[in-house]
Each structure stands twice: as structure tokens, then as C-alpha cells.
Amino acid sequence: MTNRREFLTQAGLISAGMMIAPNLLSAKSNKKVVGLQLYSLRDQLPADIKGGIAKVAAAGYKEVEPFGYSKKDGFWGLDAKAFGELLKANGLKAPSAHFDMDEYFVEGKTEALKSYIEAANITGMSYVIVPSVNGEVLKSANEFKQVAEKMNKAAELCKKSGLKLGYHNHNFEWKPVDGTTFYDVLLKETDPELVHMEMDIFWVVRSGQDPIKLFKQHPGRFAFCHIKDRDKTNTDINTEIGKGSIDFKTILSHAKLAGLKHFIVEQENYINIDPFVSIKESCDYCKNVLKV
Numbered sequence: 001m002t003n004r005r006e007f008l009t010q011a012g013l014i015s016a017g018m019m020i021a022p023n024l025l026s027a028k029s030n031k032k033v034v035g036l037q038l039y040s041l042r043d044q045l046p047a048d049i050k051g052g053i054a055k056v057a058a059a060g061y062k063e064v065e066p067f068g069y070s071k072k073d074g075f076w077g078l079d080a081k082a083f084g085e086l087l088k089a090n091g092l093k094a095p096s097a098h099f100d101m102d103e104y105f106v107e108g109k110t111e112a113l114k115s116y117i118e119a120a121n122i123t124g125m126s127y128v129i130v131p132s133v134n135g136e137v138l139k140s141a142n143e144f145k146q147v148a149e150k151m152n153k154a155a156e157l158c159k160k161s162g163l164k165l166g167y168h169n170h171n172f173e174w175k176p177v178d179g180t181t182f183y184d185v186l187l188k189e190t191d192p193e194l195v196h197m198e199m200d201i202f203w204v205v206r207s208g209q210d211p212i213k214l215f216k217q218h219p220g221r222f223a224f225c226h227i228k229d230r231d232k233t234n235t236d237i238n239t240e241i242g243k244g245s246i247d248f249k250t251i252l253s254h255a256k257l258a259g260l261k262h263f264i265v266e267q268e269n270y271i272n273i274d275p276f277v278s279i280k281e282s283c284d285y286c287k288n289v290l291k292v
Contacts, residue, residue: 032255032263033061033062033063033292034060034283034286034287034292035061035063035064035065035095035262036056036061036065036264036265036266036279037064037065037098037226037265038056038064038065038067039098039266039268040266040267040268041276042067043275044275045076049075049077049078049086050086053086053090053092054090055276056092056279057090057091057092059276059279059280060283060284060287061265062092063093063095063262063264064087064092064093065094065097065129065264066083067097067099067131069097069116070112070115071115071119075123080118080119080120080123081123083123084124087123094124095126095127096125096126096127096128096129096166096198096224096262097116097119097123097127098131099112099113099128099130100112100131101130101131101133101154104150104154105133105134106134106136106137108150110157113128113154114157116128117161117163121161121163126164127164127165127223128154128158128163129165129166129167129168129198130151130154130167131168132168132170135172138182139177140178141178141179141180141185142178144177144180144182144186144189145185148185148186148188148189152189152190152191152194155194156194158194159194164223165194166223166224167186167196167197168198168224168226169183169197169198169199169200169203169204170200170203171207174207174209187218192221196222198222198223198224198225198226198264199222199258200226200266201225201226201227201228201248201251202226202229202230202238202266203228205230205246206230206235206236211254212250212251215257215258216257219257219258220257220258222258222259222260223260223261224261224262224263225252225258225262225263225264226264226266227241227266227282227290227292228265228266229241229245229246229248230244230245230246231271232244232245237268237271238267239271240267240273240281240282241265241281241282242281242282242285242289248290249289249290252290263290263292265282265283
């Protein structure tokens with residue numbers, strides 16, 4: 001028989017457990033995961049999309065960021081539903097994808113954009129990402145503002161379908177034009193509640209900018225980052241995360257300030273290494289050293 005002291009002790013432990021459990025659950029739900037921008041495997045996936053996705057999962061990734069979708073060809077020959085099912089079967093999610101927006105920004109047409117929104121929802125995404133903007137419409141500060149306004153309108157379309165819009169940078173965004181830069185105009189003229197930034201850290205560093213400074217100047221604007229290291233010898237190309245010159249530990253220590261929720265590895269080139277070996281090395285480093 002349980003005496004009163006034992007009962008109170010057990011009750012106290014249960015109460016403590018009930019108080020601790022939500023915190024544990026919360027910590028688990030806030031755990032970061034490593035994603036892969038599938039452009040890293042642009043030569044491998046067309047040949048074997050199912051096998052390639054299985055290898056991505058086996059390398060330790062939990063998220064992927066596709067690219068190159070079209071209504072005609074889908075994702076590497078799979079429509080949005082089939083691609084989503086393939087990801088699910090491999091324990092993967094796609095919170096975002098890069099969609100070609102040239103038709104929208106150059107010609108003002110929304111047909112392709114609407115097909116992207118539909119595909120994103122079917123696949124279970126939360127963000128439609130603009131991977132770049134055609135330089136044809138970025139020749140003056142006035143054009144910068146026009147593109148920013150179009151981005152706001154695209155973001156409104158996304159919002160109506162329960163999605164958000166993001167923008168991924170390269171380095172041309174910091175080229176001075178008419179006393180300003182495209183990136184400065186984007187951050188100033190787009191609605192921070194609608195347009196979110198995906199910082200490609202490699203391109204920011206390569207352009208001579210400071211990622212941490214940008215985080216501090218625009219806290220909360222960066223929902224995503226691309227983790228892509230810079231080769232120490234040939235600084236124009238990538239290498240596996242941790243082998244290059246970028247101080248990701250310091251940069252990502254400001255993740256909370258930046259608003260970062262998704263950490264995506266991208267490798268644009270490979271030197272004397274199998275791509276699948278490379279992406280695993282980068283994933284392991286992100287998990288074990290960067291604690292992403």
C-alpha cells in the first residue's frame with residue numbers, strides 16, 4: 001500500500017513531469033534540420049529522380065528545396081502530387097522551391113506563377129522562392145522599385161493561397177546603380193510581412209558584404225539561408241561545408257536575430273569527389289559542428 005509520503009512524492013514527480021514535458025516537446029519541435037537545394041544534384045536527378053531522392057535522405061537530410069518546376073514537366077518528370085509522395089516516402093519535406101519568375105517580372109504574366117502556387121500547395125510547401133531576377137529589368141533604380149512592387153503583388157497572390165514569397169540572392173544585387181543597389185531597394189520597398197529573404201551566404205561573402213551586418217540591419221527578414229562554402233584556393237567556386245573559408249559558426253550564431261528557420265546546403269560544383277559523398281560530408285558537418 002502506498003503511504004501518504006510516497007503518494008505526495010509520486011504526485012510531485014508527475015506534476016514536475018507534466019511541467020517539463022511541454023518544454024521538451026517545444027524544444028523538439030524547434031529543432032533545426034538540414035535541407036539540400038536540389039540544384040546540387042542537377043546532373044544526377046534527371047537520370048534517376050527516385051534513386052537520387054533516396055540517396056539524399058540516406059545522406060541525412062530532412063528537407064529539400066527543388067528547382068526547375070514547370071506545369072508541363074513537373075519535377076523531373078513527376079507531377080506535384082507524385083513528387084510530394086516521393087518525398088514523403090523518403091521522410092523528406094520541401095518547405096520551399098525555386099521557381100523561374102522571368103515571365104512574371106519581364107512580361108507581367110501570371111500564368112506560370114499561378115501554376116507554381118498550385119504546385120507548391122500540392123507538394124506541401126510554405127514558400128515560393130524567386131531564385132533571381134533577369135537583369136533586363138534591373139537597369140535603373142526606378143526599375144528596381146518596379147520589380148519590388150511586382151514582388152509585393154506576387155506575394156499577395158501567394159498569401160491568398162496560404163503561401164509566402166521569398167527571394168534568393170546572388171551577388172549582382174549589390175552592384176551600385178543610380179546611387180543605390182537592388183538589394184537595398186528590395187529590403188526597403190517590399191513588405192516584410194509578405195516578402196522573405198533567403199540569404200545565400202556564399203554570394204553575400206563573395207560580393208564583399210557582411211551577413212551578420214545584414215542580419216542586424218534587417219532582423220527577422222531572413223527565413224532561409226543557403227549554406228555554401230568558399231574554396232580557399234579558387235574563391236569563385238564551392239567546396240564542402242567546413243573545408244572552405246566562410247566562418248559559418250559565427251554567422252549562424254546570429255540565426256535567431258536573422259529569423260532563420262531553414263538551413264539549406266547547396267553545392268554548385270564538385271572537385272574530385274562524388275556528389276553524393278560531398279553532400280553527406282556537408283550534412284554531417286552542419287549537424288555535428290554547426291549544430292543545425
